[in-house]
Amino acid sequence: MSHVSRRTVLRSAAMAGAALSVPGLLTACSTDSGGEGVSNTGKELAPWPTYKPAAAAKPDLAATAEGVQPGYTAYPASLTSSVARTPGDGSTIKVMSVSFGTPPKAESQNQYWKAVEKALGVRIEYTVVPQTDYQKKMATVMAGDPDSLPDIINMFAGYTLPREAQFVQKLGEDLTVHLSGDAIADYPNLANLPTHAWHDMGRIGGRIYGIPLERPVPGSTLYLNRTMFDGAGMKEGWTSEDFAAVAKKATSGKRYALGAATGSMFGNAVHNAAHNAPNGWSVDSRGTFRAACTDDRWKAAVAFQAQLRKNGSYHPDATSLSTPDLQTLFLNGTVGSLQNGFGAYTTLFSDAEGLITPALALPYSVDGTPGGVVGARRSFGYTILKKAKKERVQLLLRVLDYLAAPFGTKEYELLHYGVEGVHFTRGKDGSPQATKLGEVENITNLPFRYLAEGPQVLFVPGMPDVVRSLHAWQRKVVPVAIRNPAFGLQSPTNTAQGATLDALLNDTVTAVVAGRSPLSELDSVVKNWRSRGGDKMAEEYAAEYAQNV
Amino acid sequence: MEKPKPLTQAAKVLALLTVVLLVCVPFLVIVSTSLASQREVVAGGGWVLWPTEPTLQAYRDILDGGIVTHALGVSAGVTLVGTLLSLACTVTLAYALARPGVFGGRPALLLILFTFLFPPGMIPNFLLVKELGLLDSYASLILPVLINVFNLVVLRGFFQGIPEELYEAARLDGAGDLRVLWTVVLPLSKAALAVVGLFYAVAYWNSWFYASLYLESDHWPLQQVLRTYVISGVSMTDTTLGDGAVNAPQTIQMAVLVIATVPILLVYPFLQKYFTKGVLTGAIKS
Numbered sequence: 091m092s093h094v095s096r097r098t099v100l101r102s103a104a105m106a107g108a109a110l111s112v113p114g115l116l117t118a119c120s121t122d123s124g125g126e127g128v129s130n131t132g133k134e135l136a137p138w139p140t141y142k143p144a145a146a147a148k149p150d151l152a153a154t155a156e157g158v159q160p161g162y163t164a165y166p167a168s169l170t171s172s173v174a175r176t177p178g179d180g181s182t183i184k185v186m187s188v189s190f191g192t193p194p195k196a197e198s199q200n201q202y203w204k205a206v207e208k209a210l211g212v213r214i215e216y217t218v219v220p221q222t223d224y225q226k227k228m229a230t231v232m233a234g235d236p237d238s239l240p241d242i243i244n245m246f247a248g249y250t251l252p253r254e255a256q257f258v259q260k261l262g263e264d265l266t267v268h269l270s271g272d273a274i275a276d277y278p279n280l281a282n283l284p285t286h287a288w289h290d291m292g293r294i295g296g297r298i299y300g301i302p303l304e305r306p307v308p309g310s311t312l313y314l315n316r317t318m319f320d321g322a323g324m325k326e327g328w329t330s331e332d333f334a335a336v337a338k339k340a341t342s343g344k345r346y347a348l349g350a351a352t353g354s355m356f357g358n359a360v361h362n363a364a365h366n367a368p369n370g371w372s373v374d375s376r377g378t379f380r381a382a383c384t385d386d387r388w389k390a391a392v393a394f395q396a397q398l399r400k401n402g403s404y405h406p407d408a409t410s411l412s413t414p415d416l417q418t419l420f421l422n423g424t425v426g427s428l429q430n431g432f433g434a435y436t437t438l439f440s441d442a443e444g445l446i447t448p449a450l451a452l453p454y455s456v457d458g459t460p461g462g463v464v465g466a467r468r469s470f471g472y473t474i475l476k477k478a479k480k481e482r483v484q485l486l487l488r489v490l491d492y493l494a495a496p497f498g499t500k501e502y503e504l505l506h507y508g509v510e511g512v513h514f515t516r517g518k519d520g521s522p523q524a525t526k527l528g529e530v531e532n533i534t535n536l537p538f539r540y541l542a543e544g545p546q547v548l549f550v551p552g553m554p555d556v557v558r559s560l561h562a563w564q565r566k567v568v569p570v571a572i573r574n575p576a577f578g579l580q581s582p583t584n585t586a587q588g589a590t591l592d593a594l595l596n597d598t599v600t601a602v603v604a605g606r607s608p609l610s611e612l613d614s615v616v617k618n619w620r621s622r623g624g625d626k627m628a629e630e631y632a633a634e635y636a637q638n639v
Numbered sequence: 640m641e642k643p644k645p646l647t648q649a650a651k652v653l654a655l656l657t658v659v660l661l662v663c664v665p666f667l668v669i670v671s672t673s674l675a676s677q678r679e680v681v682a683g684g685g686w687v688l689w690p691t692e693p694t695l696q697a698y699r700d701i702l703d704g705g706i707v708t709h710a711l712g713v714s715a716g717v718t719l720v721g722t723l724l725s726l727a728c729t730v731t732l733a734y735a736l737a738r739p740g741v742f743g744g745r746p747a748l749l750l751i752l753f754t755f756l757f758p759p760g761m762i763p764n765f766l767l768v769k770e771l772g773l774l775d776s777y778a779s780l781i782l783p784v785l786i787n788v789f790n791l792v793v794l795r796g797f798f799q800g801i802p803e804e805l806y807e808a809a810r811l812d813g814a815g816d817l818r819v820l821w822t823v824v825l826p827l828s829k830a831a832l833a834v835v836g837l838f839y840a841v842a843y844w845n846s847w848f849y850a851s852l853y854l855e856s857d858h859w860p861l862q863q864v865l866r867t868y869v870i871s872g873v874s875m876t877d878t879t880l881g882d883g884a885v886n887a888p889q890t891i892q893m894a895v896l897v898i899a900t901v902p903i904l905l906v907y908p909f910l911q912k913y914f915t916k917g918v919l920t921g922a923i924k925s
Binding site for chain 2: 189191192193194195196197199215216217218219220221222223226227229230233234238414415418419421422424444445526529530531
């Protein structure tokens with residue numbers, strides 16, 4: 091037989107490896123790192139689009155300037171039109187977005203898809219990307235040639251993509267001329283997107299490249315089993331001591347007051363906020379950025395959580411439970427609380443019917459200082475367009491303008507509920523209720539909402555009391571929401587190393603709360619975090635912030 | 640033979656029963672949970688050993704709409720065509736590399752082993768598929784993985800183990816290479832072919848990753864479609880974005896497991912007898 095020695099193989103491999111690595115080395119040495127080009131520092135900044143609220147259906151519970159969402163206890167009786175004419179010209183557009191649903195039925199068999207195409211006046215080729223595949227899919231999209239890019243691409247904020255800003259700047263259409271200042275008036279539904287959403291999306295190189303997906307103020311939220319916590323003595327205006335006492339009292343046998351999912355650091359975000367620690371970063375009046383982990387209140391929050399764990403208030407599997415398993419334990423009463431995004435209310439209250447009564451926790455005070463809540467990034471991501479001729483860009487923007495129709499319009503109803511009689515019927519209160527077909531053909535599985543969406547409102551079909559309680563809760567917590575001032579700012583160091591550095595901190599926090607490491611371990615890891623890039627990030631954010639103020 | 644003592648006998652039965660339970664109970668739990676109502680599953684903390692009111696609702700939810708049934712057809716087609724093509728290519732290449740004195744055999748083997756040690760990454764694979772014009776075609780799930788080097792090495796080893804005298808006898812009877820392969824080598828290699836065929840079939844059946852990169856969703860195979868039922872919203876843990884994690888009910892996740900596992904489980908019993916013999920023989924012959 092032909093004999094291949096190990097040495098021969100290794101020698102060949104080493105030579106080939108060296109050859110392959112040369113282009114990579116050259117790239118690494120290139121001066122085109124892109125950090126300067128995408129930074130807003132030293133650039134003339136395009137003005138944000140002028141906000142012009144749409145004349146939407148009057149809410150039953152009013153919005154506030156601070157950011158409390160408008161609440162609708164019933165579906166609007168009469169719907170208005172927000173788009174004057176069909177936006178498309180019969181051409182085909184390719185779109186791509188993240189998806190949290192199951193794959194849509196093919197266009198030829200999908201009545202929802204066809205109905206939206208008819209309304210938009212275009213044929214749509216939709217590439218849906220499951221959110222867990224998003225990073226990999228985007229890597230291939232970014233590596234492909236520019237001509238094969240989809241016309242509309244959703245840039246999901248859930249992941250930091252390597253060189254994302256550079257990609258957008260190089261291959262995305264600069265939308266400044268179409269959207270900046272009063273130019274956005276040509277697209278009334280996009281002009282209805284509040285400035286905070288544009289701000290948290292951010293500029294690239296001083297220009298506007300995308301359209302944000304607006305989100306409400308509250309971020310990570312502590313959902314409680316009201317019966318369990320009321321029974322243990324929960325009261326409004328509670329202190330951290332009260333919280334610990336209630337959690338201890340509510341825990342007995344195989345029932346635990348506090349649940350947490352893997353990766354959440356025992357639900358660290360809400361305790362951080364209650365301790366008034368910064369949400370990622372803080373900035374002082376001189377524009378100096380400080381990381382949350384360098385703040386004593388951050389350390390105090392971790393110490394408080396470690397004490398709660400020592401008290402036995404956490405479910406013993408709090409570091410390993412998956413989110414679905416935790417939710418099951420919450421619904422069957424095994425755990426009395428869980429941390430989730432505020433948006434979880436859309437399904438949680440209906441899932442809990444007949445099982446438990448969920449409630450949103452108010453923050454406790456610490457040493458006499460009222461606690462805060464986590465402020466979300468006001469943009470869930472943004473949508474960019476492939477470079478194209480002016481007329482084509484205008485067409486695509488008209489399509490996105492249609493998709494951004496606000497609640498209470500005919501366009502919103504078509505996009506979110508489908509065709510009446512086919513995908514939904516009316517409930518007693520007039521709210522759309524999905525038919526069997528509507529459960530398969532809908533905006534979850536064909537996720538137009540991640541291309542553009544009108545500002546979100548509080549509305550839970552058939553549950554007016556839930557809407558009232560959510561609105562009342564928001565009125566109390568929105569004023570104390572702690573915002574991350576780094577949202578919308580560019581930091582090349584964060585893009586390159588942010589995920590690694592975050593993991594370094596998060597693993598240590600989890601270990602300290604779990605009792606595997608002493609509290610003093612936090613000091614050394616913070617020192618490490620700062621020297622490996624944290625301090626550089628602070629400088630980069632400060633420079634960007636000075637330009638944006 | 641001495642009759643075992645009753646105590647030893649009982650201990651053996653107990654040990655075997657424990658092993659059987661350890662293997663069977665998880666399967667039972669999966670099937671039971673898929674047949675239970677979501678409410679019963681929640682009450683049971685996520686699992687049901689025996690559903691009190693069995694329902695096929697989870698299966699109806701998955702199979703309604705035709706997406707899963709279409710994907711099932713795609714997976715079956717890709718598995719069948721892919722396995723046949725892979726076997727044909729692997730067998731012919733393994734045969735060529737197994738025969739002494741084939742022109743270029745040694746460098747070819749080196750190159751093949753090189754791809755085994757240093758497989759291309761995701762992006763080079765994607766660019767290759769794109770340049771070949773295979774994006775959004777089922778061929779993209781088959782051609783880039785047509786020959787698996789491990790399977791090739793196993794078959795090559797097996798072919799080399801066939802006595803040289805048989806080759807010589809066939810040659811003396813005037814047989815060419817293809818006839819030797821078809822009438823001598825392959826009939827003697829049924830065990831190895833069955834195993835390698837099973838490896839290929841299982842790999843094609845389970846393949847999901849590249850489908851999400853190369854294909855549009857209306858062409859996805861079963862595993863990629865079913866995966867979306869399981870992962871929808873699961874890892875959206877960065878809740879500072881404000882949206883909450885939304886999860887498919889546990890009943891649906893378990894029904895997905897059943898649908899994804901059963902077809903390949905049905906194949907195993909027919910091929911298992913070849914399994915140990917085929918792999919071990921191919922692996923150790925020089």
